[in-house]
Amino acid sequence: xxxxxxxxxxxxxxxxxxxxxxxxxxxxxxxxxxxxxxxxxxxxxxxxxxxxxxxxxxxxxx
Ligand SMILES: [Zn+2]
Numbered sequence: 421x422x423x424x425x426x427x428x429x430x431x432x433x434x435x436x437x438x439x440x441x442x443x444x445x446x447x448x449x450x451x452x453x454x455x456x457x458x459x460x461x462x463x464x465x466x467x468x469x470x471x472x473x474x475x476x477x478x479x480x481x482x
Contacts, residue, residue, distance in 0.1 A: 426468040427455045433466075446470060 427446050431439050439448045446453040451472060458469040 423455045423457060423468055426466060427453075427470060430466050430468055430470070445473065 424441065424444060428439075428441075431446065431448065436448060439446060441447070442452070444455060446455055453470040454473055456469045456471055458465055458467055
């Protein structure tokens with residue numbers, strides 16, 4: 421299974437229907453998330469991690 425498919429499964433399991441994909445980026449409620457493999461090894465880990473991508477403008481303000 422691809423990371424993207426795993427991310428889709430994760431989001432749907434969370435009950436979120438309002439999402440889309442932009443290439444390999446997951447977009448939920450206008451927020452973009454990069455999809456990364458998770459290697460934490462936890463028993464309940466689904467192997468995928470979503471990392472929020474901040475818009476450049478917001479990032480500059482932090
Ligand atoms: Zn993990």
